[in-house]
Amino acid sequence: MNMHAITQQKLRTGVVKLCTGRMLDNNNAHEMIEAITNAQHSEYKFIMIDMSILEFISSAGVGAILGTVGLVRESGGDIILYNVSITIMHILRVLDLEEYFTIKENEKEALAYCGTAETPA
Amino acid sequence: MLPEREICQAVFLPAEATPASQITFERDLDRLLNVPSHIVDVDCSGLTRITSGHIGILWWAQIRCAENAAGVRLLAPSPGLLRILEAMDLRDLFRVGDVAPNPAGEDTIWQRLDTLPEYNDDYPVSVIDIDNAIDRLVAHLVRAGVPDLIVFDLRTICYEVSTNIRLYAQLEDSQTVSLNAAIDDDKITLRFTDSGPAFDLTAHGKTIDHRIMPLNRRYHGFGTAMILRLSDRVHYARADESQNILTIEKYWRKRP
Numbered sequence: 001m002n003m004h005a006i007t008q009q010k011l012r013t014g015v016v017k018l019c020t021g022r023m024l025d026n027n028n029a030h031e032m033i034e035a036i037t038n039a040q041h042s043e044y045k046f047i048m049i050d051m052s053i054l055e056f057i058s059s060a061g062v063g064a065i066l067g068t069v070g071l072v073r074e075s076g077g078d079i080i081l082y083n084v085s086i087t088i089m090h091i092l093r094v095l096d097l098e099e100y101f102t103i104k105e106n107e108k109e110a111l112a113y114c115g116t117a118e119t120p121a
Numbered sequence: 122m123l124p125e126r127e128i129c130q131a132v133f134l135p136a137e138a139t140p141a142s143q144i145t146f147e148r149d150l151d152r153l154l155n156v157p158s159h160i161v162d163v164d165c166s167g168l169t170r171i172t173s174g175h176i177g178i179l180w181w182a183q184i185r186c187a188e189n190a191a192g193v194r195l196l197a198p199s200p201g202l203l204r205i206l207e208a209m210d211l212r213d214l215f216r217v218g219d220v221a222p223n224p225a226g227e228d229t230i231w232q233r234l235d236t237l238p239e240y241n242d243d244y245p246v247s248v249i250d251i252d253n254a255i256d257r258l259v260a261h262l263v264r265a266g267v268p269d270l271i272v273f274d275l276r277t278i279c280y281e282v283s284t285n286i287r288l289y290a291q292l293e294d295s296q297t298v299s300l301n302a303a304i305d306d307d308k309i310t311l312r313f314t315d316s317g318p319a320f321d322l323t324a325h326g327k328t329i330d331h332r333i334m335p336l337n338r339r340y341h342g343f344g345t346a347m348i349l350r351l352s353d354r355v356h357y358a359r360a361d362e363s364q365n366i367l368t369i370e371k372y373w374r375k376r377p
Binding site for chain 1: 157171172173176177205208248269270273276277280282284315343344346347350351
């Protein structure tokens with residue numbers, strides 16, 4: 001199994017799910033940036049990132065999400081992190097990003113957030 | 122008859138934090154809270170693996186009990202659970218009963234430390250060599266009985282320092298980074314030595330301006346802040362005008 005693979009799945013109109021591999025570091029941070037940017041270009045407003053199997057995130061991995069979230073929010077959407085493990089949450093907390101990022105417990109809550117955060121056209 | 126404030130009741134923290142077990146826990150806790158009580162005991166003895174779901178259950182229990190003017194006491198929490206609560210600044214919210222014995226045994230840890238050989242590693246800074254070096258360091262720390270969360274922090278520090286050297290020190294293929302790890306009673310010291318151009322990591326701040334970074338579409342540049350934030354003390358020295366020596370200290374426990 002590729003530890004760095006990032007997969008994509010459409011959940012519903014305007015909402016896409018990206019699943020990280022076990023690692024998000026310098027080796028695949030650019031792929032995460034590409035995946036988020038491509039999703040946005042494909043008219044997905046909400047990008048949900050499933051971190052359930054993520055074991056390690058480096059500064060480059062955090063930077064890939066942090067550097068793209070502004071663009072997504074500017075267009076009325078958001079990046080939602082969910083299934084975040086205790087250790088990954090610890091890193092986000094150390095970096096003071098726990099409040100800045102939208103973090104949900106599980107996919108159901110993340111999807112619900114996409115529904116309530118969506119503004120009528 | 123016990124005085125009222127001594128009345129205690131117990132509810133079991135489920136081994137697996139599934140939606141079904143959470144519902145059962147909440148129902149059991151609410152049933153106990155129907156009876157006047159100042160302390161609700163949460164029995165943690167069945168816990169073999171700690172997940173964010175367990176922390177969520179304990180957090181919910183604490184709020185629910187506080188609403189009913191009761192406190193939560195953890196029975197037989199593992200040292201690992203207490204460490205996680207401490208790392209998340211939640212430890213003080215709970216009273217703690219008897220702590221479950223550490224499977225490794227406290228004395229064993231100290232005996233192990235006394236006999237542990239000094240750790241020295243020299244590795245080239247290719248991606249694969251860095252990964253292998255981190256695996257060796259982690260194995261050493263685990264062997265020494267260092268707690269998981271501290272191992273995770275040191276692994277991250279080692280990755281960030283080594284990657285910085287790989288990206289910026291312009292080392293030849295034959296040149297290596299030297300890593301020395303010393304585990305003392307109360308702290309772990311990592312010393313990285315490389316022969317790249319002078320780079321004082323401590324001159325950089327801990328600040329991460331997460332409001333500005335997204336506006337500037339900035340993806341990199343806070344690895345140094347991450348290292349500084351994960352460490353308790355960082356010292357830099359330039360030796361013989363040719364070597365960077367970065368010393369990082371991380372406190373991990375107090376010797377009993």
